[in-house]
Amino acid sequence: MEGKGIELNIGPVHPATHGVLKLVADIEADTVKNAEVEIGFLHRGKEKTAELRYFNSYFPIVDKLDYVGALNWEILWASTVEKAMNIETNERVKYIRTIMAEMQRIMSHLVYIGAFGQDLGNLTFFVWALRERELLMDIVEEISGGRLAPMYNRVGGVFYDFTDGIVEKIDSALLRIEEKVKKEYKAMTYENSLFMMRSKGIGIMSQKIIKDNGVTGPNMRAGGIKRDLRKDEPYLAYDKVDFDIITEEESDVYARFMVRIREILESIKIIRQLLKSIPEGDVKISTPWIMKVPPGYTFVRHEMSKGEGAMFLVTDGGLKPYRLKIRSPSFYSLQALPLILEGCKVADAFAITASIDPVMGEVDR
Amino acid sequence: MIFDEVYSVLTAYLPPKVDLVLSVLVTFVLALIVMIATPIILGWVDRKFSARIQSRYGPIYVGKFGILQNFADVVKLMGKNFVTNRYVDKFSYNIIPILSSILSFLIISLLPLGSSGLVFVSLPYNLLFIYILLAFSPLLIIIASWGENNKFAVLGGFRSAAQITTYELALIVTFISVGMLNGSYDIISIINSQSFIWNILYLPLTAIIFFIGSLAVIERAPFDLPESSQELQAGWRIEYSGLKYGLFLIGDYVKLLAVSIIFVSLFLGGWSGAFLPGIIWFWIKTIIVLMLLMSLRWTLGRPRIDQLLSIGWRWLLPLSVINLIIVEIVMLI
Numbered sequence: 001m002e003g004k005g006i007e008l009n010i011g012p013v014h015p016a017t018h019g020v021l022k023l024v025a026d027i028e029a030d031t032v033k034n035a036e037v038e039i040g041f042l043h044r045g046k047e048k049t050a051e052l053r054y055f056n057s058y059f060p061i062v063d064k065l066d067y068v069g070a071l072n073w074e075i076l077w078a079s080t081v082e083k084a085m086n087i088e089t090n091e092r093v094k095y096i097r098t099i100m101a102e103m104q105r106i107m108s109h110l111v112y113i114g115a116f117g118q119d120l121g122n123l124t125f126f127v128w129a130l131r132e133r134e135l136l137m138d139i140v141e142e143i144s145g146g147r148l149a150p151m152y153n154r155v156g157g158v159f160y161d162f163t164d165g166i167v168e169k170i171d172s173a174l175l176r177i178e179e180k181v182k183k184e185y186k187a188m189t190y191e192n193s194l195f196m197m198r199s200k201g202i203g204i205m206s207q208k209i210i211k212d213n214g215v216t217g218p219n220m221r222a223g224g225i226k227r228d229l230r231k232d233e234p235y236l237a238y239d240k241v242d243f244d245i246i247t248e249e250e251s252d253v254y255a256r257f258m259v260r261i262r263e264i265l266e267s268i269k270i271i272r273q274l275l276k277s278i279p280e281g282d283v284k285i286s287t288p289w290i291m292k293v294p295p296g297y298t299f300v301r302h303e304m305s306k307g308e309g310a311m312f313l314v315t316d317g318g319l320k321p322y323r324l325k326i327r328s329p330s331f332y333s334l335q336a337l338p339l340i341l342e343g344c345k346v347a348d349a350f351a352i353t354a355s356i357d358p359v360m361g362e363v364d365r
Numbered sequence: 366m367i368f369d370e371v372y373s374v375l376t377a378y379l380p381p382k383v384d385l386v387l388s389v390l391v392t393f394v395l396a397l398i399v400m401i402a403t404p405i406i407l408g409w410v411d412r413k414f415s416a417r418i419q420s421r422y423g424p425i426y427v428g429k430f431g432i433l434q435n436f437a438d439v440v441k442l443m444g445k446n447f448v449t450n451r452y453v454d455k456f457s458y459n460i461i462p463i464l465s466s467i468l469s470f471l472i473i474s475l476l477p478l479g480s481s482g483l484v485f486v487s488l489p490y491n492l493l494f495i496y497i498l499l500a501f502s503p504l505l506i507i508i509a510s511w512g513e514n515n516k517f518a519v520l521g522g523f524r525s526a527a528q529i530t531t532y533e534l535a536l537i538v539t540f541i542s543v544g545m546l547n548g549s550y551d552i553i554s555i556i557n558s559q560s561f562i563w564n565i566l567y568l569p570l571t572a573i574i575f576f577i578g579s580l581a582v583i584e585r586a587p588f589d590l591p592e593s594s595q596e597l598q599a600g601w602r603i604e605y606s607g608l609k610y611g612l613f614l615i616g617d618y619v620k621l622l623a624v625s626i627i628f629v630s631l632f633l634g635g636w637s638g639a640f641l642p643g644i645i646w647f648w649i650k651t652i653i654v655l656m657l658l659m660s661l662r663w664t665l666g667r668p669r670i671d672q673l674l675s676i677g678w679r680w681l682l683p684l685s686v687i688n689l690i691i692v693e694i695v696m697l698i
Binding site for chain 2: 006008014027030117119120121122123124125127128131188192194195197198345346347348350
């Protein structure tokens, strides 16, 4: 029977839309016929703000781009300005930044898998994932003084060196997370038949969709495309560690979840290797707080927890950037969302939305 | 009945007619205490228990171990404004919370609370009557969701109707199996007839079907699809707030207790047990079943509605019918 169907406004204040994402879905008898993504509810003009700030004063703003992966963006901004100024940081800084970036990646993935479990109706899993994230949060707090937005980096280095005994603390935290991921999370999610029933075979993102929309990161690797900037064009200290690129073949919601789970274990491996070989040295080289950057165009891209984040910086030799363009990976994943939502059930729409891991802070910028 | 016991005590001390009026009053007060205390205490247990599972503390500040937290919450709910959307149908919107909580209390008033005398209303065939009361709820939910005039509510309401109707069918078949095995639809005589061997040993499959089906019928997580907060925000309860929402919550907890009592009565032998007095056995079993029901909520995610319905139609209903046929054949032999 052909009915007219209803138009359902999901969000921007909906518990499952992870921030202020809005979906407008045409629904016919529990099937999503057509979905449209509306963004812009968290737009704060961050790219424009960059033009009004000194290079070092932009770090607090960068922190709030992806608020669950702040350190990754900080490091990207620092690397961009350093490349524009043509300065090379110490080896120790590179190591510290890599360790912090990987810890941030674990934290971001933990938030993702927790929130995803919660979207399937399992609140306990959300609390468990945040419990493990808290271990790393405490470490970041001890090192940098901040938690969600640490403001730890600056041009030419980082603010503080590792504190005494932090290596042991990181080790024990990683051990605990590894154990939890391998045992508790396994029972609760990725080997739980109810969880598999909900997540397998839905929201399939074909390789064509991935390539057409520029989807990167774990969402892309879940589709079987082997590409990781940490491996393909190593930055920081990634060329000194041994790790694998995690890929899955199915490209469904379950595969995207599994990529994150396995990347957590991979990140733990990276941090362990780096902690063993971390060199001595200064954690910052002396650059003035307010400095001029020579004119030119700079493009730097890093592998964020959500995909490839990039910054294109135009400088005119002044104290402030002339123009900054930010490529946020979530934005491109969201572009593919209407395509994979077509024809799914209403309940699946939320699982699929959660599975591509959108963070509205970096989508709207 | 509780009334009879109260009357038999009071009639020794009081003049006639006065004792009758007074025992009605005492029974009423007892019923009121059960009505108020059950959901509040169960709510506290649920909060503490879920907190243990989730590595949290749960309520700790109000009273010892936070036991008064839910009383404070009820007071807060009562103090809230009644926010009513302009577009709702006022009559159905206002009447449904009351009806739905009354329905839950009716169920518990029919059940024995520990021994054959501890029951508020004693009816013959009370198992069938309980089934009728359970079968009422999809009707109320559809009326509520339609009256709310909200898209999420309508989606939730229809989910709820589909789900409850599906699982009620399996439930009535399990009731018939048990009734046939014990030769009665009266809960007290069912309990009395399993004083040596519990029904769960005869009918393990039926017990499992009842366990799953009852979870779905009372819309308890993991089968809380009609009001799944992550998908439909609150489903058919979306427009409710304050005390009206509180009534739904109260009804939920009472239904949870009712289902565990029914399970204990039908399959675990009620108050039968060695050494300890029957009433203690009864409540030990009830609490164990209750905890099992609660722990499922905090450890499992929810299935999709079509998956849930297909489990109901393809597995639970055929299995329970096959079970019924086997019981029938065995009884005939």
